[in-house]
Amino acid sequence: MEISNVRKNELIELAEFVADDFCPKGMIMPEIIATRSGITYNYGEYGTYFDGVLEHDAGEFHIYLNKQNILYQDNTRLRFSFAHELGHFFIDEHRNALKKGKSLHKSYHRLLPKNIIEYEADCFASNLLMPPKRFLQFVHKRKFDFSVIESLSKEFGTSLSATLFKFVEIGNYPIMVVYSENNKIKYHWCSHDFPYKYFKEHSSKKLPPLTVAGDYFINGITCEDAEIVNANDWFSSYEDIRGVKLFEKCIYPTYNNVVISIIWQ
Ligand SMILES: [Zn+2]
Known part of the structure; x- marks a missing residue:
């Protein structure tokens, strides 16, 4: 599901405007934005039904945030849910629909949004928590390696995956993010200028054995650091890429036998 570039740019502009207006310096604080916009909110334990909900009643808006099943230290998911619900408030069409008594939905946050x-x-x-201008200012100060993503995630209070997606979108260094599950490549995202487009195991979608992700699925080995891999172990190319080396850094989430590889030159 995609939205048009025109619409996307409108949303980016709106989010950046709200960010600069309410939190011109430092980390974006959804609580401050809500309070100063007259929106009340609370954190509660609401089972597994939703991450957040924006409710409207007689001109008043309230955000419910679900902290159930969220690790004590990991507030990046709560911050994202909060910012998402603020989106339903600041996007005119969403707020107007709520005011007319229409229910938008309950918001679930997965890698691929439902509608x-x-x-x-x-x-x-994503653009409220990581306003593009500030994000780019930060990345331009440093030479790329995985620690840049970690610092960005700390600086902006966003999860590694949300930070990675933003970096793929607007970062200053070509990277690819590969999401694999049960030894199959499930999704991938890359910067527009990432040099390789075709996986070697194009048809089977299996992880190549001589990659860091492949090493996990085949041998159960995890690597803390970025490792050097051969470009032609991951990719096919019309050019001769024998001898070309890439970095691969893996993240091992604890669910669904998933590995996320970040690949760069
Ligand atoms: Zn929503």
């Missing part, structure tokens, strides 16, 4: 409304609120949230 346009959700996608729009996620787009707003």
Whole structure:
């Protein structure tokens, strides 16, 4: 599901405007934005039904945030949910629908959003928490390696995956992010100027054995650091890429036998 570039740019502009207006310096604080916009909110334990909900009643808006099943130290997911619900408030069409008594949905946050409304609120949230101008200012100060992503995630209070997506979108260094599950490549995202487009195991979608992700699925080995891999172990190319080396850094989330590889030159 995609939204048009025109619409996307509108949402980016809106999010950046809200960010600069309410939190011109330092980390974006959704609580401050809510309070100063007259929106009340609370954190509660609401089972597994939703991450956040924006409710409207007689001109008043309230955000419910679900902290159930969220690790004590990991507030990046709560911050993203909060920013997503603020999106439903600041995006005119969403707020007007709520005011007319229509229910938008309950918001679930997965890698692939379910519909346009959700996608729009996620787009707003990502650009509110990581305003593009500030994000680019930060990345331009440093030479790329994985620690840049970690510092960005700390600086902006966003999860590694949200930070990675933003970096793929607007970062200053070509990277590819590969999401694999049960020894199959499930999704991948790359910067527009990442040099390789075709996986070697194009048809089977299996992880090549001589990659860091492949090493995990085949031998159960995890690597803390970025490792050097051969470009032609990951990719096919019309050019001769024998001898070309790439970096691969893996993240091992604790669910669904998933590995996320970040690959760069
Ligand atoms: Zn939503």
